[in-house]
Amino acid sequence: MTSIQKRFCLTLALVVSTASLTSAAFPSFAAAEDQALQSVKNDEPTAERxxxxxxxAMHFYWHGGDLKKAEQEIFKGITLKGKYDVVENAFKEATILDPYNLDLKFSLASAQITxxxxxxxxxxxxxxxxxxPEHFNATLLYAVYSKVNGDEATYKxxxxxxxxxxxxxxxxFREKLSTTEAFFKLPLLLEAPDDLPKEKHAIVILGYALADDGSMQPTLVERLKTGLSVAKKYPQAKIIVTGGVPKNGVTEADAMTKWLLEQGIEKERILPENKATDTVENALFSTAILEQHGIRHVTLVSSASHIRRGMTIFTEISDYYAKMSGTGQxxxxxxxxxxxxxxxxEAQTVTKDEKLVVYRDLFRAAGIWQFPGVQR
Known part of the structure; x- marks a missing residue:
């Protein structure tokens, strides 16, 4: 682990640990944000800066923060439009300090894609x-994002x-891209088919960010209602609820489990996955559960606007697990x-913006980190 990565891990651990507590009970949360927003001093070693x-960059990626303060203390003369603008400008400044570090440039490109x-x-x-010129990942992403941008000749x-x-x-990767393009034409189903397997079958309901008080937002409730209809039709199927970002001490998986129990679903059927922070991790950590329980057939439940991304990522990670286990199943x-x-x-229409996000997460699921050495 480099000194930069060690420094990031220590700072992020402090921010995350304090974020889970109220500022009144634990005032050092403000200190943690101050540390993330401190001015970069020219009398410190280059690696420190x-x-x-x-x-x-990572503080704002995860938590946001005070944009005006960042403008005044870090990015003097730059008007910031949002937290990802901070991520981009932070990596841009880092690449100026070390133009030889291609991982920093790759991180900058990822922030721009975001x-x-x-x-x-x-x-x-x-x-x-x-x-x-032989940088495989940069060549791959340059090719695919050129295609998304309408430049088929550069893609080829x-x-x-x-x-x-x-x-x-x-x-x-050609095979992965072909699979992804097939998902762009995926027929979206409003109810479960009648001929799904009755054994080794699980329903995976993808989480959605909770409100600050830990309550479920309407999108998540609607996903749960959809998943419940599938669960009633296939009573032998296990149910994985996935989502681990806590709000007011409650994760998405916690809230989803509670809701399903209130609807009469047996506790033994529910398999909570409460570590994931985004869709890629939903798939990574849910697939580990699928492997553990020997589940070979999955009904993925999400919003229509999210399902093509979910299917792409889950398929990619499932294929990786099959390869890793040596079963090839x-x-x-x-x-x-x-x-x-x-x-x-309208739901069947795939926009340029959706393609961009699907491809971005496909690459992450395939092991290409957004911010090399720092964040998947």
Whole structure:
């Protein structure tokens, strides 16, 4: 672990541990944010200054913060529009301090993708490739995000370059991309089919951020109602509720479990997954549970706007587990959605923004970290 990563881990541990307590009972939460927002001093070693920028980027990535304070103390003369703008500018400043560190540039490009700044991200990936033409991950992401941006010719050219860099690895990613593109045409189901397996079958209900007081927001309640309808139709199926971000001491999985119990679902059927912080981790940690219980068939439940991303990520991680275990047994997936569009026809349309997010999370699920060495 580098000194930068150690510094980040210590700061994040302090922020996370204090965030779970009220500021009145534990005033040092304010001190933790002050530490993340401290001015970067020119009389400190370069590694320390870079570490401060990474600390700031990750603090805002997870928790947000005082934008005006960040403008005044860290990014003098820059008007910040939101927390991800802070992430981008922090990595941008870090790359100025160390233009030789390509991981910092890769992190900057990821921050730009998160803000849907595709052209800016492509420019950053191009800088990496100017310095290291054989950089596989930068070539792959440059190719795919060019395609999302409507540049099919560059996509084909860069994919051909991938074949030259590592033909076997390129073939693996071509297959992943083909699977993802098939999910863009996935028929969305409003209710479970009648012919799903009755054995080794689980229903996975994806979480959604709780309100600050720990209560469930309408989107999560609707996902639960949809999952409940599937559970009643397939009473032998286990139910995985996944989501681990706590609000007021309650995780999504906690709240979902409580709701299902109140609807009469037997406690033995429910398998809570309460560590995940986003969709990629929903899939990672839920797949571990699926493996543990020998489940081969999954009905994935989420919002219509979220299901293509969920299916892409769960399939990718399930395939990885099959490879890791040496069984090679594919897991089958079907979907049932809560319709968060006016019509099903509109829900079937995949926008450029959705494709961008799906591909971004596909790469994360395939082991390419957003912010190398710091954040998946």
């Amino acid at each position: 870079i570490g401060q920028y990474i600390d700031t 803000q849907k700044k595709v052209s800016e991200a492509l420019h950053t990936y191009q800088q990496i490739l100017n310095l290291q 050219r860069m994919m051909a370059k991938l074949d030259q860099i590592d033909a076997a690895k390129a073939a693996q 594919p897991r089958t997936f079907t979907n049932v959605v809560y319709l968060d569009y006016p019509t099903l026809e």
